Amino acid sequence: xxxxxxxxxxxxxxxxxxxxxxxxxxxxxxxxxxxxxxxxxxxxxxxxxxxxxxxxxxxxxxxxxxxxxxxxxxxxxxxxxxxxxxxxxxxxxxxxxxxxxxxxxxxxxxxxxxxxxxxxxxxxxxxxxxxxxxxxxxxxxxxxxxxxxxxxxxxxxxxxxxxxxxxxxxxxxxxxxxxxxxxxxxxxxxxxxxxxxxxxxxxxxxxxxxxxxxxxxxxxxx
Amino acid sequence: xxxxxxxxxxxxxxxxxxxxxxxxxxxxxxxxxxxxxxxxxxxxxxxxxxxxxxxxxxxxxxxxxxxxxxxxxxxxxxxxxxxxxxxxxxxxxxxxxxxxxxxxxxxxxxxxxxxxxxxxxxxxxxxxxxxxxxxxxxxxxxxxxxxxxxxxxxxxxxxxxxxxxxxxxxxxxxxxxxxxxxxxxxxxxxxxxxxxxxxxxxxxxxxxxxxxxxxxxxxxxxxxxxxxxxxxxxxxxxxxxxxxxxxxxxxxxxxxxxxxxxxxxxxxxxxxxxxxxxxxxxxxxxxxxxxxxxxxxxxxxxxxxxxxxxxxxxxxxxxxxxxxxxxxxxxxxxxxxxxxxxxxxxxxxxxxxxxxxxxxxxxxxxxxxxxxxxxxxxxxxxxxxxxxxxxxxxxxxxxxxxxxxxxxxxxxxxxxxxxxxxxxxxxxxxxxxxxxxxxxxxxxxx
Numbered sequence: 001x002x003x004x005x006x007x008x009x010x011x012x013x014x015x016x017x018x019x020x021x022x023x024x025x026x027x028x029x030x031x032x033x034x035x036x037x038x039x040x041x042x043x044x045x046x047x048x049x050x051x052x053x054x055x056x057x058x059x060x061x062x063x064x065x066x067x068x069x070x071x072x073x074x075x076x077x078x079x080x081x082x083x084x085x086x087x088x089x090x091x092x093x094x095x096x097x098x099x100x101x102x103x104x105x106x107x108x109x110x111x112x113x114x115x116x117x118x119x120x121x122x123x124x125x126x127x128x129x130x131x132x133x134x135x136x137x138x139x140x141x142x143x144x145x146x147x148x149x150x151x152x153x154x155x156x157x158x159x160x161x162x163x164x165x166x167x168x169x170x171x172x173x174x175x176x177x178x179x180x181x182x183x184x185x186x187x188x189x190x191x192x193x194x195x196x197x198x199x200x201x202x203x204x205x206x207x208x209x210x211x212x213x214x215x216x217x218x219x220x221x222x
Numbered sequence: 223x224x225x226x227x228x229x230x231x232x233x234x235x236x237x238x239x240x241x242x243x244x245x246x247x248x249x250x251x252x253x254x255x256x257x258x259x260x261x262x263x264x265x266x267x268x269x270x271x272x273x274x275x276x277x278x279x280x281x282x283x284x285x286x287x288x289x290x291x292x293x294x295x296x297x298x299x300x301x302x303x304x305x306x307x308x309x310x311x312x313x314x315x316x317x318x319x320x321x322x323x324x325x326x327x328x329x330x331x332x333x334x335x336x337x338x339x340x341x342x343x344x345x346x347x348x349x350x351x352x353x354x355x356x357x358x359x360x361x362x363x364x365x366x367x368x369x370x371x372x373x374x375x376x377x378x379x380x381x382x383x384x385x386x387x388x389x390x391x392x393x394x395x396x397x398x399x400x401x402x403x404x405x406x407x408x409x410x411x412x413x414x415x416x417x418x419x420x421x422x423x424x425x426x427x428x429x430x431x432x433x434x435x436x437x438x439x440x441x442x443x444x445x446x447x448x449x450x451x452x453x454x455x456x457x458x459x460x461x462x463x464x465x466x467x468x469x470x471x472x473x474x475x476x477x478x479x480x481x482x483x484x485x486x487x488x489x490x491x492x493x494x495x496x497x498x499x500x501x502x503x504x505x506x507x508x509x510x511x512x513x514x515x516x517x518x519x520x521x522x523x524x525x526x527x528x529x530x531x532x533x534x535x536x537x538x539x540x541x542x543x544x545x546x547x548x549x550x551x552x553x554x555x556x557x558x559x560x561x562x563x564x565x566x567x568x569x570x571x572x573x574x575x576x577x578x579x580x581x582x583x584x585x586x587x588x589x590x591x592x593x594x595x596x597x598x599x600x601x602x603x604x605x606x607x608x609x610x611x612x613x614x615x616x617x618x619x620x621x622x623x624x625x626x627x628x629x630x631x632x633x634x635x636x637x638x639x640x641x642x643x644x645x646x647x648x649x650x651x652x653x654x655x656x657x658x659x660x661x662x663x664x665x666x667x668x
């Protein structure tokens with residue numbers, strides 16, 4: 001899942017990015033409101049982590065513009081103001097959640113997972129399909145009752161495919177959701193990861209739609 | 223209670239002062255009227271003496287021998303203090319009253335005189351009959367007159383002795399009543415809770431108490447303002463520490479979860495950096511909080527240039543590390559009355575700021591000079607400068623120009639401003655020397 005982080009503080013931004021990558025997110029990090037707005041226009045993100053005190057365009061303005069443009073991407077605001085008024089203003093401006101600094105990194109990751117899950121209209125946090133069980137919080141995958149060891153990238157790919165089961169995802173779409181800016185992508189990276197998934201799980205689990213992309217069929221395995 | 227003691231002393235002092243003034247006025251009045259009375263009494267009695275003498279002389283013409291003065295009964299107790307003598311030819315005592323001595327009442331033989339005969343003081347009137355045959359002397363004992371005067375004086379003093387204590391009681395009660403507004407006020411102040419800094423009512427207060435109430439109200443306003451400042455500063459400070467703390471915690475959590483050594487080292491380095499930042503912030507906050515006017519009560523003169531040399535020397539390693547050239551331009555000795563420790567903090571903040579915001583390879587120039595306005599300390603850099611819209615805001619606490627890569631506490635210029643204010647100096651932001659960068663000047667009026 002790809003997250004946009006808008007945070008002007010160098011040390012904090014660096015830490016959040018590193019921490020969210022550890023939690024399995026792909027993170028784009030920008031350091032002012034204008035860059036954040038530009039990124040939101042060109043890319044599609046699973047969620048946005050937004051600091052309020054930003055140069056150029058403030059976090060609240062960015063948020064209001066975003067909602068004015070009918071962009072419903074889940075937004076979690078980071079604030080150093082814990083006065084109730086500030087939180088109310090943030091939520092009323094269109095934020096889905098907020099955290100007061102200093103926050104817990106694991107909690108931030110958990111809240112982001114919850115936000116993205118809710119934005120897809122799902123209630124359960126663990127994804128289950130055809131004997132396959134994926135737990136995003138624990139980063140664990142079980143197939144027919146057995147734990148399966150996956151790399152971070154394989155896990156993310158499987159997660160995306162399961163989230164969109166039954167729909168064909170193009171290679172570009174998958175790359176966009178799995179990789180942040182500046183991350184090196186081999187031209188056949190997605191193919192390689194799909195190959196590994198088939199080998200570790202079951203060959204029929206992921207189907208190739210020639211010239212279009214990949215799909216995880218819904219309800220075929222018993 | 224201090225207030226009560228003060229009130230009592232006012233009361234007692236007023237009582238004593240009013241009583242003494244009354245007593246003095248009374249005594250002066252008494253003395254003057256006593257003197258008048260005494261004078262009138264003398265004249266009256268003298269007139270009596272003269273008249274008695276004339277009567278005696280008138281009698282003498284007929285039957286001197288018939289007068290039995292020796293056995294005349296005293297008519298009045300006062301009469302024993304009056305005496306007369308009739309001298310034939312002025313030498314032979316022809317006739318005298320029972321109370322008279324044998325020696326002449328007075329050596330003076332005409333008119334009024336005072337004399338002492340056998341230890342008694344007499345007031346005497348002497349006169350001759352028309353034929354100049356008999357000398358008549360009528361005397362009155364001084365003691366009698368003194369007794370009379372004393373009695374009169376006693377009668378005059380009596381009402382004073384009675385009324386003075388009564389007057390004292392009235393003054394005591396009156397002063398207590400007069401001081402009641404003060405007592406009420408002290409009660410109001412004493413009953414206050416420490417957090418109640420509401421202004422006191424001024425409408426129903428008497429004119430004498432009004433300045434005190436107004437003074438108290440001004441004090442309350444000042445205390446409230448400084449409390450508000452302190453509260454705001456504490457809130458701001460706590461708020462400003464949140465971001466560095468969040469960074470430290472996040473980096474620490476990243477380090478804990480890191481699987482690769484590089485990743486862990488990077489995160490741990492950032493933890494240390496974050497602690498340095500927070501430490502710097504705390505240090506600056508404490509510096510600002512400690513800047514009290516009392517610190518510069520004692521003002522000796524110090525050479526600005528000498529102080530600048532020391533601070534430039536101290537910060538040169540920082541500049542070298544950032545590849546910034548730190549220069550102290552040629553200048554003369556400029557003496558300014560100041561607290562050198564604070565001026566060093568001011569200089570360090572300005573030069574440190576300049577170095578922080580300078581691009582590598584640029585120059586930071588430090589200058590001290592004398593101008594018409596006074597002694598000037600200036601720091602110029604070739605950094606990004608401060609946008610016009612932010613120039614008024616940078617002096618505020620915790621204000622930072624956003625979007626710079628440089629980390630600062632947001633307090634440096636607030637500290638500079640405060641120290642300048644404490645010295646009656648002014649701090650100004652100007653554009654850098656050739657249109658770019660920033661030039662900060664601090665002008666001490668000499």
